[in-house]
Amino acid sequence: MDEAEAKRRLVDDKVDRISNLPESSLCKILLNLPTKVVVKTSLLSSSWRNLWKCVPRLDLASSHHFKENHSIFVTFVDRFLGFNSDFCLESFKLRYGDEKRERDFHLLIRWFNTVFKLNVKHVDFTDCSSRRGAFLIPQTIYTCEKLVSLKLCMVTMPCLKFVSLPLLRSIILALVKFVDNSDLETLISGCVSLELQVSY
Template sequence: MAEVERRVCEDRISSLSDDLLVQILLLVPTKDAVATTFLSKRWRFVWRMLPRLEYRETETSDGNINSVWWFLEDSFRLHKAPLLERLCIELGPQCPIYVNPVKWVAKALDTRVRWLIFRLLWKGEPIRMPKSLYFCKTLERLTLSYKILVDVPRQVSLPSLTELDLFCVVYKDEDSHVRLLSSCPVLKCLKVTRNRHVEDNVRTFSVKVPSLLRLDYKADTTFQDSDDRFLVIDTPNLLSLHIFDIFGHSFSVEYMPHLVTVVIDVLFPNENFMRSLSSVKYLALSPFDIMVPWCDAVNNYSRLVECMIFLSDQDLCESLLVLLSNCSKLKVFMVDSEIGQYANRGPGLWNQPSSVPRCLSSHLEIFEWEGYAGREYEKELIRYILENSKCLKTAGISPNSTCSEEKQKMVIELESMQRVPTSVLLSSARMLFRR
């Protein structure tokens, strides 16, 4: 019996190797991992070898926020891992301004950190990162958010950095971001967010990174001096480009022959920019009314296979067909008219084109319309696409009405289109009503 009791009480986990115990602690939040120091002598120092640490503000059940600065202060100084794979520090307004977060970042850099996430939302002024940040040879991914002052030295080198995220930070001067980007010879992904509530000291944001493959750029459209903002993109190897909310900006774009995916949301295009998109395969435009000149400026999107349009003006349906005429290999075409369903409730105009776009007769396989309101011009356009799409496999129409009777009426109208006498083969098409 004693032997059985001894086996029941045996602590087999504590007998595991340090490496296995570290892997177990990586499955729980950092705060819980540190708490294991009180379990026994065996656990006292295990957490100090964790290669990944996260310090985030947490919300209590009564809605209050528990700041982690004090916990970070007490625990991080005890950390002894020779290599830090990932450090995440997120501090909110509850963090006192007398705290010195820079020393924590400096220590992480001394431990050869590979991935650093630092988010500071305290009530104090933006802080400078330690100079060693700009010379870290092991740093591969870096995220800086909010109350960070990007003050880049004249001589800087980040030879391993592949991903950089600059979220609403402040730059010391107009050239700080230029020096930072030029110091990253293997940078692959860059995300930049600028906010109207943050004066970041930059008028011309220039992205000249030969190694860059993906660029996400977002700037608040309500900048008071948005007309004085410029964006320069010179990235010849770029594969993916996402631009959001740069309404009113001026910009210059060099040719990007390898561009595959483009997502545009609120942008005033120019001819140079439009032509730089001629090689894309996947394109999303919002709102389409601003993009209408693209239909005429670029007469051949020869590689485009998937296109999504956010339609805010019903009078632009004919422009959709102009766009389709320029996309000879298009296989997937999606329209979302929900954003404009209250903007213009007039009858709309529809003139059937004299020739059928090539993509409809030979390539289009998937057609979707989100936010269908049953207006006459919508019905005519959808009817035209269904009747002339010889390769169509799936057609998904999603009504925007919340009234069951009105929705049922739309469904009946749409289903009747499949029974219209036509020589087009629609036997494999499926009408998908997802609401």
């Protein structure tokens, strides 16, 4: 190998091939990372600075986000949902609250209503506060027509009047209360795409 060829290969090795990918491909890659990591990619270069805003996935599964800088965290979530207001939200994952802080039900209701309006596909929510089951999920959950999977833990479901969840294939409900005992049966019968999974 001559010197010119060696220099060319050295330059090729230093090329940032990932940053040269189309924005849509980069967003698909970032979809597989937690939101905290995705936001950190904005420090990589100027071309990555605003890319995290286009990733349609909000993964805030660790409740420690709420223990410090609560107002900053709330502002971040509001801004993120605002950035994605023109898109279909792929996933919303949240562990909310702790035993020391009172929950802001109005805040949660606002976030859920926004997420459902964004035609979210996957929802995973756990109420981590001491008063388990006190949070009543908004009624709009029953008409989220793009929803594919739903995982809820330690919440109360609203009174069921109408169900339109044509794409919902997976439901996981842990320590979930229903206002009316017949609502669970009505919910399941209204999910025409539901897939039965049996685990041993």
